[in-house]
Amino acid sequence: MSSSQELKKLGLGDEVNLCVAEVPVEYQTVQSLLPSLWKQHLPQLVVHVGVSGMATTVTLEQCGHNQGYMRLDNCRFCPESRCCMEGGPDCIRSVIDMDTVCKRVNSSGLGVSVSVSKDAGRYLCDYTYYTSLFLGDGRSAFVHVPPLGKPYSAEDLARALRAVVLEMLELMEQNKGKKHCLHDQ
Template identity: 70%
Template structure:
């Protein structure tokens, strides 16, 4: 019998102008598929939450991959982030928190890539059939998304992915974003079988 694969998928709570966060809505839509375990991402809890999620990656009965989903006000497509950055964090989050050293991990690498090759992942998804455009980025910003992604990659030996989605209705519905997310995660799991290490930043 084929072993079931499990993915930890996280979304963010509302913040700023986003009274409904498209990332969390898209994640919640997938709960009904019973494919993914989901958790609401709180603003200042990353330093403890990320290690707890990633410490179980090597256990045979728990997630093989951690996928974080966040909203981007400038995105018009579902955006796959290739890497995360350690330095340059200046903005406070919802809890008025900003790292004192303006970095994620003191002494950590400047940039950490995912073990998954995002351009290859993008090419594996039939965007016309999906009805949702997919793109690749190498800069997730210097806010909570990039911060979360860096910690996740650092603790999980690169076995993490960050996906940015546009705000709801700009132009995609929750159902469309959820469908794209599900298709991408299934492809991630397939691709993970063939990828053994990250590319350089």
């Protein structure tokens, strides 16, 4: 069972309505599915989770990138423009300060190491993240997790995801009403 399904079992408490959806590793599906998910659920926050073979920690991605998509997806497709949204900003940052989330979770004694990255890898994870950040005015996050058992179990990762998401929601609550600059200058 994936860490996202384990998180669904754990839940986020009575105050938070958690919806879990699987997004295929396909550029065109991302372009059609994400707008309908945002429209259907009207979420306060969307947190994407992807497995990275290179990750050894739970990695919080700070921003999504618009250009540089050259690898073929699971349907052997790649955007001709090599970008996510023609005319869109090069980079969109999450409204959430990932460094703060990282510090808080790491100091909570959870037993799972968390780090921050500013490059989600210019493949479907980055593409999905950028699309979601664009659609949600920055109210999105992307978390890369290591493969199961390397070194964490699905249960460990679910506990870490739960802690991360709750910290993100807490930060969003604290920052209500503050103006955010989403696009890098």
